Amino acid sequence: MNCIEVKNVTKYFGKLCTLDNVSLQFEENKIYGLLGRNGAGKSTLFNIISNRIFATSGKVLLDGENIINNDDTSGKIFLMNDKNQYSNTMKIKTIFKWMKAFYPDFDEDYANQLSKDFSLDTNKYVKSLSTGYISIFNLILALSVNTPYLLLDEPVLGLDANHRDMFYRILLQKYSEKPCTIIISTHLIDEISSLLENIIIIDQGIIMKIESLEQLLSQYYTISGNASSIDTYLKDKQVLGTETLGGLKTAYVLGPVDQKVPYNLAVSTLDLQKLFIQLTNKEEGLR
Amino acid sequence: MQINTNSEKPIFLQIAEGIEDAILSGAFSEESQIPSITEFSVNYKINPATALKGINILVDNSILYKKRGLGMFVSSGAMDVLRSKRREQYFEHYIMNLVSEAKRLDLTEHEIHSMIERGFKDELYRS
Numbered sequence: 001m002n003c004i005e006v007k008n009v010t011k012y013f014g015k016l017c018t019l020d021n022v023s024l025q026f027e028e029n030k031i032y033g034l035l036g037r038n039g040a041g042k043s044t045l046f047n048i049i050s051n052r053i054f055a056t057s058g059k060v061l062l063d064g065e066n067i068i069n070n071d072d073t074s075g076k077i078f079l080m081n082d083k084n085q086y087s088n089t090m091k092i093k094t095i096f097k098w099m100k101a102f103y104p105d106f107d108e109d110y111a112n113q114l115s116k117d118f119s120l121d122t123n124k125y126v127k128s129l130s131t132g133y134i135s136i137f138n139l140i141l142a143l144s145v146n147t148p149y150l151l152l153d154e155p156v157l158g159l160d161a162n163h164r165d166m167f168y169r170i171l172l173q174k175y176s177e178k179p180c181t182i183i184i185s186t187h188l189i190d191e192i193s194s195l196l197e198n199i200i201i202i203d204q205g206i207i208m209k210i211e212s213l214e215q216l217l218s219q220y221y222t223i224s225g226n227a228s229s230i231d232t233y234l235k236d237k238q239v240l241g242t243e244t245l246g247g248l249k250t251a252y253v254l255g256p257v258d259q260k261v262p263y264n265l266a267v268s269t270l271d272l273q274k275l276f277i278q279l280t281n282k283e284e285g286l287r
Numbered sequence: 288m289q290i291n292t293n294s295e296k297p298i299f300l301q302i303a304e305g306i307e308d309a310i311l312s313g314a315f316s317e318e319s320q321i322p323s324i325t326e327f328s329v330n331y332k333i334n335p336a337t338a339l340k341g342i343n344i345l346v347d348n349s350i351l352y353k354k355r356g357l358g359m360f361v362s363s364g365a366m367d368v369l370r371s372k373r374r375e376q377y378f379e380h381y382i383m384n385l386v387s388e389a390k391r392l393d394l395t396e397h398e399i400h401s402m403i404e405r406g407f408k409d410e411l412y413r414s
Contacts, residue, residue, distance in 0.1 A: 031334055165332075168332045169329045169330075169332060172325075172328045172329045172332065172333075172334075172335070173325065173329050175335070176324065176325035176328055176329070176335050177325070190292075190293075193292065194290075194292045194298060194331075194332055194333045194334065194337070195332060195333065195334055196334060197334050197336055214297075268295055269295055271292075271293060
């Protein structure tokens, strides 16, 4: 079966538990959003899936094969993050040449074309690049490797609005022409939500949600109106959180919208970012 | 056509309505090819599955049809079908809203009548 299976993965750093018995499966050729607050365990999960660090217990299977020290599986998966893991003594164009040795389907011409599009000078050394251009360099590698699995950890870090826009379009073009499984972690949820098909929410090392974006959003709604009517309405409801502005109150509610909403209250849907904030707020909300 | 990702309306419906609007305005004419799923996806930065879902609504309603290996085309007669569908929806989408807002503002039926007349006259000058 073509998929990534994470089975009961737990990771401790010293006494700190970063992933707590995580099990999930990434289906083939879908775009996933891996969302979590700072320190939730996103990068740890990415590093374990791509065999850069080892899990304390549990295992990861890629197309049914264990990924630990497995050359076959490591050539099928590419992790992009903001770390510079390439030689500082090589020019970018030389790195492009070498990529083929590790990823046979790496498209050097395409990488050079993208470098032109993003105005990245391939005669430079990676260490001399700015934060934004290190991201761009890493993105170009990710877009050119042509592996069936692509993990993007904060892909747009430090990119200006124009370059982010370009990246989203190029990624979709690439994905349409040659579908692969893409997992993106980002804090810019509003910007990326329309690209995503499935959502994973991770909180304090535990998987909180894994489902399609549409399904996830359909389970919640917001209701607003004057505070006293809202309070009456909410009595038998499961409330994620509320916001008050003068006499106005907005509540985020779990469950289908019931038919008997009072006429003076307005119902609307939640977007992914609002829902994420409500679900992962430490102060209040359902856990 | 514009896609608003913060809208109450799901993106796939916005895609479907956007294509309908383009057909009604003549931008996509009958028997002509419309942009591909990839083009919609890249242009509006949406997942291709979302674009496909929107387009499939129109295929199911025979507004669009697929030509194997070529792409999507506007059916002949699509404009008439859409126009009569939109006419049916006109009462619910526009008139009911107009009446309920008028009631909130204590506008009389007569006042609304004269506003509608004025609206049609202004439209004449504009066009």
